[in-house]
Structure formats: C-alpha cells, structure tokens
Amino acid sequence: MKLRIFTEPQQGADYRTLRAVALAAEELGFDAFFRSDHYLTMSGSGRPGPTDSWVTLGALAVETRRIRLGTLVTAATFRLPGPLAISVAQVDQMSGGRVELGLGTGWFEREHTAYGIPFPALGERFDRFEEQLAIVTGLWETPEGETFSFEGTHYQLENSPGLPKPAQRPRPPVILGGAGARRTPRLAARYADEFNVPFHSVQDSAAAFGRVREACEAAGRDPSSMIYSVAQTVCCGKDEAEFRRRAAAIGWQPETFREAGIGGTPGQVAASLRST
Numbered sequence: 004m005k006l007r008i009f010t011e012p013q014q015g016a017d018y019r020t021l022r023a024v025a026l027a028a029e030e031l032g033f034d035a036f037f038r039s040d041h042y043l044t045m046s047g048s049g050r051p052g053p054t055d056s057w058v059t060l061g062a063l064a065v066e067t068r069r070i071r072l073g074t075l076v077t078a079a080t081f082r083l084p085g086p087l088a089i090s091v092a093q094v095d096q097m098s099g100g101r102v103e104l105g106l107g108t109g110w111f112e113r114e115h116t117a118y119g120i121p122f123p124a125l126g127e128r129f130d131r132f133e134e135q136l137a138i139v140t141g142l143w144e145t146p147e148g149e150t151f152s153f154e155g156t157h158y159q160l161e162n163s164p165g166l167p168k169p170a171q172r173p174r175p176p177v178i179l180g181g182a183g184a185r186r187t188p189r190l191a192a193r194y195a196d197e198f199n200v201p202f203h204s205v206q207d208s209a210a211a212f213g214r215v216r217e218a219c220e221a222a223g224r225d226p227s228s229m230i231y232s233v234a235q236t237v238c239c240g241k242d243e244a245e246f247r248r249r250a251a252a253i254g255w256q257p258e259t260f261r262e263a264g265i266g267g268t269p270g271q272v273a274a275s276l277r278s279t
Contacts, residue, residue, distance in 0.1 A: 004276065005034040009075055009234055013041035013114075017051050018059060025063050028070055035071035036063065037105070040078050043114035057090045064098035072098055075199060075234060076105035076180060079131055080120060084138035084158055092143065092169040100170035104139070105178035105199070108132045129186055131157050136177070136194045141165075143174035180234075182211050188218035197230035205278055208233050236264035239272045 008028040012021055025036040040056040043049065060072045072094070077087070095102040108128040109115070115122035123131070134155040145151040145165035153160040169175050179191040180199035188211075191198045198215045200208040216226035238253065238260055240246030246267055247257040260266035265275040 007035040007037055008033050009037045011039045013039060013044050013049060013053050014047060015049050018054055021059055022066060025067055029067050033070065035073065037073045037075050040074050040076060041111060041114060043117050057094060061094045061097060064094050071101045071103055073103035074105045076107035078109035079106060079135045080109035080115065080122060080128060084135040085160065088139045088142040089167065091175065092167045095169035095171055095175050103176045103178055106136065133190060134158050136190060140174060140177065140194060143169055182207065184214060188214040191215050192218035192222040192224055197232055199232045199234060201234040237272065238264065238266040239269060242268060
C-alpha cells in the first residue's frame with residue numbers, strides 16, 4: 004500500500020503553504036503530493052483565494068526531487084485538451100517524469116459561473132470528457148515525427164505534431180475516478196492506469212472497484228493491470244485527546260469521524276487503512 008498526501012487548496016491555501024506540505028510529504032516518506040483542481044471554496048472564505056493546479060505543480064516539479072505529483076482531478080471544463088496535454092507534458096519534463104494526470108468531467112457549477120467558465124449539462128460534459136481523454140492520450144502516444152488528428156463532436160485536431168512529449172513514455176499515468184455505474188467504468192477500462200474512489204465507504208468503494216473490473220473484462224483488459232485507490236480524510240492523534248482536538252479543529256465531530264473518515268490513534272488509523 005502506498006500513502007499519498009492529497010490537498011484541497013481552494014479551501015484556503017496559498018503556494019507557500021502548498022510548498023511546505025509537499026516538502027514535508029517528501030521528507031516524511033510519502034509517495035506523492037496531489038492537489039484538487041478547483042477555483043472556488045465549498046465552505047468558508049477560501050482566502051487568500053484559489054491557486055491554479057498546473058501552475059502549482061510546475062513550481063513543485065523543480066522544488067521536489069522524489070515524490071510524484073498530480074491532480075485529483077483536473078476538470079475537463081477548465082482547459083482545452085491540446086493545451087492541457089502541452090502543460091502536463093511540460094510539467095512531466097520539469098519533474099523528470101513524476102507527473103500523474105487525474106481527469107474528470109467537472110462538477111461544481113458555482114465555480115464555473117464565478118469565473119466565467121462554460122458549464123454544459125452533464126451529458127455534454129461526459130462527451131467532452133471522453134473526447135479529451137482520447138485527445139490527450141493520443142497526442143502523447145503519437146510517435147515523434149508523426150502527426151495526430153481527431154474529428155469529434157466538440158473538438159477537432161488536424162495534423163498536430165503532438166509536441167512536447169512527456170518524460171514518461173508512452174505517457175504519464177492517467178487517473179479516473181468516481182462512483183458512476185456505466186460510463187465511468189467503461190472509460191476507466193479504456194484509458195485509465197488507476198481508478199480512484201473519493202470519500203466513500205469501504206463497501207461503496209469495493210462496489211465501484213467491482214464495476215471497473217467487470218468493465219476491464221468486457222473490454223478484454225486484465226483487471227489486475229489497473230491500480231485501485233481511495234481518497235479519505237485522515238485525522239490522527241498520538242492519543243484520544245489529541246485526536247479529538249484535531250478533529251474539532253477541522254470542523255468534524257470526533258464521535259462521527261471514525262465512520263465518515265479515517266481517524267483515531269495511530270493503531271486505530273492503521274487498522275482502518277488495512278480495511279480499505
């Protein structure tokens with residue numbers, strides 16, 4: 004099992020804070036530093052304001068040496084697929100091949116209206132998301148000296164050189180996630196190296212993993228070739244008193260934390276992680 008740090012800076016963290024967390028994660032032996040891709044807080048003031056995910060990761064690429072860097076998840080509504088492929092490939096080069104791209108449909112309507120970003124209906128967002136997956140992976144996987152073209156409903160590319168190439172070949176790992184019953188597992192089986200279930204129970208996560216395994220088998224892919232992961236809120240204290248203090252400090256009721264997240268003393272947290 005690999006343990007990674009996942010941050011949600013739209014809730015109130017500037018680059019200096021994110022840098023400190025990433026450097027601490029590297030020093031303490033965590034496998035990776037991930038961040039969300041949001042432009043608006045879901046609660047509270049969100050001050051000092053949002054930070055852009057790929058600007059942040061580009062800076063951290065040259066500030067860190069070992070940990071992997073990625074998003075959970077980049078919103079397909081925020082960026083055109085061609086420029087997104089360029090940005091991620093560049094950060095992968097800057098990091099020496101340590102980048103992972105989490106990509107999703109985008110879901111938080113209020114941040115779109117706050118910053119003037121179009122927010123289509125869910126069906127169209129999924130259609131655009133699927134085309135983006137095909138384009139981003141297609142551009143990266145196109146051999147040097149050849150060109151990539153794509154004719155979709157929402158995006159068209161003609162004779163793209165598919166440059167720059169990422170450091171990782173044929174491409175950086177792609178992460179998809181969620182609990183969708185049909186399209187999400189199918190897209191994961193086709194495009195993803197990793198499938199992530201965010202903030203669900205052990206039972207719901209297992210059910211989502213099962214759907215992805217079935218989709219892999221239907222597509223003729225070995226389900227064991229997929230990495231399966233979860234994102235969970237973790238609160239650990241050296242004893243019960245410290246756990247309760249820390250849970251209260253982040254707005255959780257200590258009595259319910261163990262059910263909704265992973266919390267408690269080190270032994271209790273370790274036992275919860277083993278159950279996942």
